[in-house]
Amino acid sequence: MRRVLMPFLLLLAPALFAQDALVHVVPFGPVANEPMQLHLLIGCEPRTYTVARTGNVFKVVLLDPSCVAVLPIPQLFTIDLPGVEAGEYRAEVFYEPHDSVYASTRFIVRDVPPRDFDMHPSAVPAFGGDLRVRIANVVIPSSTGELRVEVGGQPATNVTRDPNGVISFEPSALPVGLHRVVVRRGTAVVEGTHLYFYDRPERSVFERILFPVLFIADGANGSRWVSEAVISNPRPWDVETPNTLSPVRPCLVYPCGERLYAGTIERYGDGFPRGAVLHVPRNEAPQLSFALRVRDVSRQAEGFGTQVPVVRERDFTHGGDVALLDVPLDPRYRVKLRMYALDPLFGPGTGGQIVARNTVTKAVTVNRHFTLQRVGEDQHHYAELDLPSGGANERVNVYIKFPLDAVAWAFATVTNNETQQVTTVTPQGSGAEPCTTCTVP
Amino acid sequence: MRRFTLFLLILLSLPAAAIPIAVIPPGPTSATPVTLRLNIHCAPLTAADVTRDGFTIRINATTIANPCPSPPVDFLHDVALGKLPTGEYRVNVFLADRQFTRTFIVRNAEPGPVEIAPFAVPTVPFGLQLRAVYALGCAGPNCSDVTVNVGGVNIPSSRIRGSSDGAIFFDAPAHARGFADVTITANGQTFTSKNALYFYDPTEEPDPSLWMRVLFPVLFNTAGAHGSQWVSEAAISNAGRSYVQNFNRIDTEPCIDWGCSQLLSPGGFFPFDGSGHPNGVALLVPRSEVDQLAFLLRVRNVARQAEGFGTEIPVLREDRMFADAPLTLLDVPLDPRYRVKLRIYAFDTEAFATFVDVQRGKTFSGFPLQYHRACTGLACAATPAYAEVDLPPGNEGERVNLHISQATAGSLTWAFATVTNNETQQVTIVTPDGVGGRPEVQ
Numbered sequence: 010m011r012r013v014l015m016p017f018l019l020l021l022a023p024a025l026f027a028q029d030a031l032v033h034v035v036p037f038g039p040v041a042n043e044p045m046q047l048h049l050l051i052g053c054e055p056r057t058y059t060v061a062r063t064g065n066v067f068k069v070v071l072l073d074p075s076c077v078a079v080l081p082i083p084q085l086f087t088i089d090l091p092g093v094e095a096g097e098y099r100a101e102v103f104y105e106p107h108d109s110v111y112a113s114t115r116f117i118v119r120d121v122p123p124r125d126f127d128m129h130p131s132a133v134p135a136f137g138g139d140l141r142v143r144i145a146n147v148v149i150p151s152s153t154g155e156l157r158v159e160v161g162g163q164p165a166t167n168v169t170r171d172p173n174g175v176i177s178f179e180p181s182a183l184p185v186g187l188h189r190v191v192v193r194r195g196t197a198v199v200e201g202t203h204l205y206f207y208d209r210p211e212r213s214v215f216e217r218i219l220f221p222v223l224f225i226a227d228g229a230n231g232s233r234w235v236s237e238a239v240i241s242n243p244r245p246w247d248v249e250t251p252n253t254l255s256p257v258r259p260c261l262v263y264p265c266g267e268r269l270y271a272g273t274i275e276r277y278g279d280g281f282p283r284g285a286v287l288h289v290p291r292n293e294a295p296q297l298s299f300a301l302r303v304r305d306v307s308r309q310a311e312g313f314g315t316q317v318p319v320v321r322e323r324d325f326t327h328g329g330d331v332a333l334l335d336v337p338l339d340p341r342y343r344v345k346l347r348m349y350a351l352d353p354l355f356g357p358g359t360g361g362q363i364v365a366r367n368t369v370t371k372a373v374t375v376n377r378h379f380t381l382q383r384v385g386e387d388q389h390h391y392a393e394l395d396l397p398s399g400g401a402n403e404r405v406n407v408y409i410k411f412p413l414d415a416v417a418w419a420f421a422t423v424t425n426n427e428t429q430q431v432t433t434v435t436p437q438g439s440g441a442e443p444c445t446t447c448t449v450p
Numbered sequence: 451m452r453r454f455t456l457f458l459l460i461l462l463s464l465p466a467a468a469i470p471i472a473v474i475p476p477g478p479t480s481a482t483p484v485t486l487r488l489n490i491h492c493a494p495l496t497a498a499d500v501t502r503d504g505f506t507i508r509i510n511a512t513t514i515a516n517p518c519p520s521p522p523v524d525f526l527h528d529v530a531l532g533k534l535p536t537g538e539y540r541v542n543v544f545l546a547d548r549q550f551t552r553t554f555i556v557r558n559a560e561p562g563p564v565e566i567a568p569f570a571v572p573t574v575p576f577g578l579q580l581r582a583v584y585a586l587g588c589a590g591p592n593c594s595d596v597t598v599n600v601g602g603v604n605i606p607s608s609r610i611r612g613s614s615d616g617a618i619f620f621d622a623p624a625h626a627r628g629f630a631d632v633t634i635t636a637n638g639q640t641f642t643s644k645n646a647l648y649f650y651d652p653t654e655e656p657d658p659s660l661w662m663r664v665l666f667p668v669l670f671n672t673a674g675a676h677g678s679q680w681v682s683e684a685a686i687s688n689a690g691r692s693y694v695q696n697f698n699r700i701d702t703e704p705c706i707d708w709g710c711s712q713l714l715s716p717g718g719f720f721p722f723d724g725s726g727h728p729n730g731v732a733l734l735v736p737r738s739e740v741d742q743l744a745f746l747l748r749v750r751n752v753a754r755q756a757e758g759f760g761t762e763i764p765v766l767r768e769d770r771m772f773a774d775a776p777l778t779l780l781d782v783p784l785d786p787r788y789r790v791k792l793r794i795y796a797f798d799t800e801a802f803a804t805f806v807d808v809q810r811g812k813t814f815s816g817f818p819l820q821y822h823r824a825c826t827g828l829a830c831a832a833t834p835a836y837a838e839v840d841l842p843p844g845n846e847g848e849r850v851n852l853h854i855s856q857a858t859a860g861s862l863t864w865a866f867a868t869v870t871n872n873e874t875q876q877v878t879i880v881t882p883d884g885v886g887g888r889p890e891v892q
Contacts, residue, residue, distance in 0.1 A: 237781070241884075243778065243888065243889040244890060245890040271890075272889035272890065294884075295884060298778050298780055298882070298883050298884035298885075298886055300781055300880065302781075312877070313783055313876075314878055315878060316878060316879050316881065321883075332689065332744050334745075335685055335746050342759060406687070406719065423758075425758040428758060428874075431758070432748070432759035432762060434762060436744070437744055437764065437765050438743050438744030439690070439741060439743055441689040441690070441742065443688070443689045443690075443717030444615065444691055444717055447613055447614055447615045447691055447716065447717070448613055448614040449619065
C-alpha cells in the first residue's frame with residue numbers, strides 16, 4: 010500500500026493540484042522574524058525532517074525512507090520554519106530517498122512596519138501609474154540638498170514634502186516583487202522598508218476580505234433584495250487593490266483593481282450573489298472599515314435590512330469546523346446555509362458535510378454533504394444548502410465540516426416566509442461538534 | 451472647533467486608566483514572551499530599570515521633569531520581559547513618589563505527559579470534575595488501578611472514573627490558592643504534570659491573566675415602544691470534552707451573592723433568556739478553555755411572533771474589542787422612519803465620558819457622552835462602563851457615519867447601533883469594523 014500511495018502522490022500531485030495545493034506557508038502573510046509553518050499534504054507521515062536555508066530557498070527533507078507510517082488518506086503535516094528577514098522566499102520539500110521536489114511554494118515575508126518610516130500604501134501596481142506613496146515620521150539627518158526617493162534603485166517622480174515632513178512620491182514601474190525604498194537628501198541616506206509591486210493578488214501581501222453576498226435580485230413573495238456594501242478609507246493615503254467589487258468592470262487581465270482614495274467612502278451592491286473576495290494590502294487592511302447589509306426594498310416600511318458580516322481572514326477558521334447555534338427549522342422560516350473557503354484547498358478536497366442536531370434531544374436531523382466550487386479566479390470556494398423544514402419551534406445546532414485544513418467560514422440566513430424578514434446566524438466561537446459518543450461519568 | 455473638541459475629550463477622559471500596567475499577551479504562558487505596557491499619565495518615561503527576584507518584578511521608572519502638559523495625556527511605555535517561568539508574578543512599578551502594583555499568572559505551556567483540564571479550579575470546587583488524557587489504564591468505568599494526586603491531595607479511587615474515549619475524570623479537590631502538580635499512576639507507570647492546575651479564590655478579584663471577558667451587549671426582557679416586548683435569547687455551548695467553570699454566571703438562575711460561578715459540562719448547550727443586564731455584562735471565561743466555547747445572542751420582539759426570528763447581536767470576546775483605536779459605525783440612517791440608539795462599552799477605564807463625532811458628508815458635529823457603571827465589589831470585573839444615546843432623527847434618507855473615541859489609552863472599547871423601524875419594530879444593527887476614526891485631512 011505504502012509503495013503505491015507515495016509514488017501516486019509524487020507522480021500525480023504536480024499535474025493534478027495547483028502548486029499550493031500540496032504545501033503552503035502559515036501565517037498567510039508572514040512578517041519579518043515571525044516563526045512560520047509549512048502545511049503539507051502527505052500520504053506517508055515522516056518520522057522527522059530537516060530544514061536548511063540557502064539564500065532565500067528553504068530545503069525541507071522529510072525523513073522516513075521506509076515510509077513506516079502509511080496513512081490511509083492524505084493527512085496534514087506541519088513543518089516549523091524560523092523567522093527570517095523581509096524578502097521573497099521559496100520552500101521546496103523533498104521526500105527521502107526521492108530526489109525530485111515533492112512540493113514547493115513561494116511566499117513573501119513583509120517588513121514589520123516601523124514607527125519611524127510609516128509608509129503607505131505598501132503595495133503598488135507593477136506597471137506604475139500615478140498612485141502616490143506616503144512616508145511619515147521619517148527623520149532625514151540633513152536639511153540641505155535635493156530630496157530624492159529611490160525605489161528598487163530607480164528614482165521616484167513627483168517627490169514632495171509637506172510642512173509636517175510627510176514625503177509623497179510616485180514610484181516608477183518595476184518588476185513584480187519587493188523593492189526597497191531609500192530616501193536621500195544631500196549626502197544623507199535613510200534606508201526604508203520595502204514596497205511590493207504586484208500584478209496579481211499575491212496571498213502573502215494581500216489579505217482576503219470576504220463580502221458574503223453582493224447582489225440585487227427578486228425573491229419569494231414579491232420581495233426585491235439588494236445589498237448595500239460600504240468601504241471607508243479614513244486614512245490620508247490612497248489604497249489600490251488588485252481586484253474590484255465593481256461588476257461593471259470585469260477583470261480580464263490583472264491587475265484591474267480599485268483605488269480607494271484617502272478619506273472617501275465607496276459603495277457597492279451587485280454582481281456577486283455567491284460573495285466576493287476583495288484583496289487588500291495587508292498593511293493597509295486594518296485601516297479600512299467595511300459594512301454590508303441586505304434589504305428587501307419592495308417593503309420599504311419593513312426595516313433597514315439585516316447586517317451581514319464582512320469577513321476578514323482572522324474571522325475564518327483554519328483547519329477547524331464551523332458551528333451555527335440555535336438555527337430554527339420551524340416551517341415559518343426558510344433557512345439557507347452559505348459556506349465559504351479561501352485558497353488554498355488541499356488537493357482535490359472540496360467536499361464537506363453538514364450535521365444538524367436538535368438542540369434538546371441532540372438527535373441528528375440533517376446530514377448532508379456539499380461540494381465547494383470556485384467562484385472565480387483568485388476568488389473563494391462556495392457552496393450553499395437550503396435546510397429542510399422541521400417541526401414547529403424546532404431548533405438545531407448546525408456543524409459544518411470543511412475539507413482538511415480549509416480556511417473556512419459560513420453563515421445561515423433565516424427568512425420569515427410571511428414578512429421576508431431576515432435573521433443571520435453567524436459563527437461565534439468554537440466550531441467543533443461536541444463528542445456524542447463520549448461518556449462523561 | 452477641533453482643538454476644543456480634543457480638549458473636551460481629554461478633559462472628560464480624566465482620570466488615567468484604572469489599570470496602569472497591562473500584560474501582553476493578556477494570558478501568557480511559559481512559551482510566550484511577556485511585555486508589560488505601562489500607562490503613564492502626564493509624562494513619557496525616560497527610563498525603566500527592571501529587576502526580577504523570583505516571582506517579583508520591580509520597575510524603577512523615571513519620566514521627564516516637565517510638568518503635566520495641558521491638556522494632560524497618557525503615555526504608553528512597553529517593557530519587554532522575555533519568556534518567564536510558570537508562576538504567579540507581582541509587578542511593582544515605582545515612579546517618583548507613586549507605586550503601581552499588579553499580579554499576573556504565567557501558565558505552564560508544557561505541563562507534562564498528562565493533559566489536565568480545566569486549568570482554573572476554585573479553591574473549594576463543587577461538582578467540578580477534572581479530565582486527564584493520555585493516562586491510559588482505565589478504558590472502562592472501573593478505575594481501581596489508577597491513583598491521582600492533586601497538589602498533595604489523594605483522590606479517592608471511588609471518585610476516579612473512566613470515559614469511553616480513554617480519558618479519566620476525577621473530582622477536583624479543595625486546595626489552597628495557587629498552582630498544583632498532578633500525579634497519575636496507571637498500569638504501574640507514574641506521570642506528573644507540573645503546575646498543571648491553578649486554584650483560584652472565587653471571593654477575590656478575578657485575575658485578568660486567568661479570565662477573559664466575553665461581552666454580552668444586551669441581556670434584557672422589557673417592554674418597548676408601540677406595544678413591543680423585547681427579549682434576549684442567548685446560549686453558551688461547550689464543545690470540548692472537559693468541564694469549564696466560569697468565574698461568574700450571567701443567566702437568570704438565582705444567585706444569592708457573588709461567587710455564583712457557572713459550570714459547563716462537556717458537550718453541553720446552555721440556552722437562557724437574558725435578563726437583568728440591559729447595559730451589557732461580561733462572562734468571565736477561563737482563558738485556557740475559551741476556545742472550546744461558542745456563544746449566541748439574539749434580540750426578538752415577541753409581541754409580533756410573525757415578524758421574524760429576531761436580530762443577531764455579536765458576543766464579543768475581549769480580543770475582538772478595540773484597543774487604543776477609535777471606532778466607526780458606517781452608514782447609520784437618521785431617516786425619521788427609524789429610531790437609532792447608540793450603545794458604547796468600555797473596560798479598563800475610569801473615563802467619565804467618550805466623544806461621538808457625527809459625519810454628514812464632509813461636515814462633522816459631535817457631542818460628549820457620559821459613561822455609567824453601576825456595580826459593587828467583584829461584579830465590577832464583569833461590568834463595562836456604558837454609555838447610550840438616542841440619535842435625533844434627521845432628514846428622509848439621511849445617513850451618517852459615527853466616529854467614537856477610545857475611552858482612554860489601554861482601554862477596550864466596543865459600540866453598536868440599533869436601527870428600529872418605528873412601524874414594524876424590526877431591528878437592524880450596525881457594528882464597527884476595522885480601525886476607525888474620522889477621516890484624516892490629507
